[in-house]
Amino acid sequence: MSAHDHDHGHDHDHGSELSEMQLRVRALETILTEKGYVDPAALDAIVETYETKIGPRNGARVVAKAWTDPAFKRALLDDASKAIGTLGHVSRVGDHLIAVENTPQRHNMIVCTLCSCYPWEMLGLPPIWYKAAPYRSRAVKDPRGVLADFGVALPQETEIRVWDSTAETRFLVLPMRPPGTEGWSEEQLADIVTRDSMIGTGLPKVQP
Amino acid sequence: MNGVHDMGGMDGFGQVEVEANEPPFHHFWEGRVMAMSRAIGANGGINIDAQRFSRESLPPPVYLASSYYKKWFLALQQLMIGRGMVGADEVAAGHALRSSPPLQRGTFSLKDVARVTVRGSFHRDVSTSPAFKPGDKVRAKNINPTTHTRLPRYVRGHVGIVERINGSHVFPDSAAHGNGENPQWLYTVVFSGRELWGADADPTLKVSVEAFEPYLDPA
Known part of the structure; x- marks a missing residue:
């Protein structure tokens, strides 16, 4: 490794880390390409998939369906991977997905204290805060304090259930359907299902 | 390993800061x-x-x-x-x-x-039956390997309840080190906030981890 590596852990200004990382990552990609390990076009395709095809809309459609179709909701809570597999318009979810239902008695929150495990196929790539120390450290000990950071206050008697994603099981929160949405279409409902409401750090947002 | 990555319950990292309309990649x-x-x-x-x-x-x-x-x-x-x-x-x-x-x-x-x-499957068949069933009391073992483990420090030594059996999966503690998939039964184990954090904890808090059978003893 170069002497350059000894710089890690010290404060960088944003610009210097950026240019340093651009150069280092480009160098590694060049080596991997020259060795025939990767085709850069395949890397482009992976990046494009996560930039344009997989995001929280997938999860929002599942939630909206569960709000309007009681049989689907039962199937979802019983075996989420299987139930979502029956919906042609949502990307394949992969195995080991568990849907957990918010009720007036219980609010669910998802975290990965050890790294950044997250239901990518349902929600896309996790936001920075989900992968960062403040959330990972506090979610399991002071979830109400964390919820306050998101502007969410729950009744004092509501049970808070935190799911730490320490294995390859993945969790999707099924939020409560807000009042005032009776008769809405699945499409309208999907619009109010936010990413954070499916992590458990937010609630569905009905525009006034 | 007992690394800084194992952050559950640590203090001092400050508030959660949310970026509005965050892109998938910043650079x-x-x-x-x-x-x-x-x-x-x-x-x-x-x-x-x-x-x-x-x-x-x-x-x-x-x-x-x-x-x-x-x-x-x-x-x-x-x-x-x-x-x-x-x-x-x-x-x-x-x-x-x-x-x-x-x-x-x-x-x-x-x-x-x-x-x-698309995520692959981590399920692997095993010839054994699960040692625990939903409702069983279990104690997370006090283990401190210097190698990879997915049992976070904050539950070690604490007593919880088995809530679900999630099938048998590749065991990360083995697979991380080239020791084969060594599949093990996987459970959702729930702990009360007070069991984990003491008498001052939020009485409405429950925390679960996904625990492989080798992490657990009967309690």
């Missing part, structure tokens, strides 16, 4: 790092557990001060150097200086993309 290089990690993992035989262990093994000051994808980059490069797939001299030169044997599954190309953008 071009972040997407390249994510894609290279998936590609080399899939075709080069570096499983997710080995990748996680490599990130956990970054020196604590580096782990804490580096951005998320910088950690991924440092860990990937270190793993590839450690396995002889890339030379430190090549990294310094910014170019391949010699040819290398092909990856186990060949060049990662367009036909491989679908395989890494």
Whole structure:
């Protein structure tokens, strides 16, 4: 490794880390390409998939369906991977997905204290805060304090259930359907299902 | 390993800061790092557990001060150097200086993309029956391996209740170190906030972890 590596852990200004990382990552990609390990076009395709095809809309459609179709909701809570597999318009979810239902008695929150495990196929790539120390450290000990950071206050008697994603099981929160949405279409409902409401750090947002 | 990555219950990291309308990647290089990690993992035989262990093994000051994808980059490069797939001299030169044997599954190309953008299954059949059933009281073992484990420190030694059996899965503690998949039964185990954090804890709090059978004793 170069002497350059000894710089890690010290404060960088944003610009210097950026240019340093651009150069280092480009160098590694060049080596991997020259060795025939990767085709850069395949890397482009992976990046494009996560930039344009997989995001929280997938999860929002599942939630909206569960709000309007009681049989689907039962199937979802019983075996989420299987139930979502029956919906042609949502990307394949992969195995080991568990849907957990918010009720007036219980609010669910998802975290990965050890790294950044997250239901990518349902929600896309996790936001920075989900992968960062403040959330990972506090979610399991002071979830109400964390919820306050998101502007969410729950009744004092509501049970808070935190799911730490320490294995390859993945969790999707099924939020409560807000009042005032009776008769809405699945499409309208999907619009109010936010990413954070499916992590458990937010609630569905009905525009006034 | 008892690393700084095992953050559950630590204090002092401050408030959660949410970025509105956050893009999937903030810089071009972040997407390249994510894609290279998936590609080399899939075709080069570096499983997710080995990748996680490599990130956990970054020196604590580096782990804490580096951005998320910088950690991924440092860990990937270190793993590839450690396995002889890339030379430190090549990294310094910014170019391949010699040819290398092909990856186990060949060049990662367009036909491989679908395989890494849908999650694979970690389920593996085992010949044993699960030792625990929903409702059983269990104690998370007090283990402190210096190797990879997915039993976080904050539950070790504490008593919880088995809530679900989630099938038998690849055991990360083995797979991270080239010791085979060694599949084990996986459970959701629930702990009360007071069991984990003491009498001052939020009385409405319950926390679950996904615990492999070797992490648990009957209680």
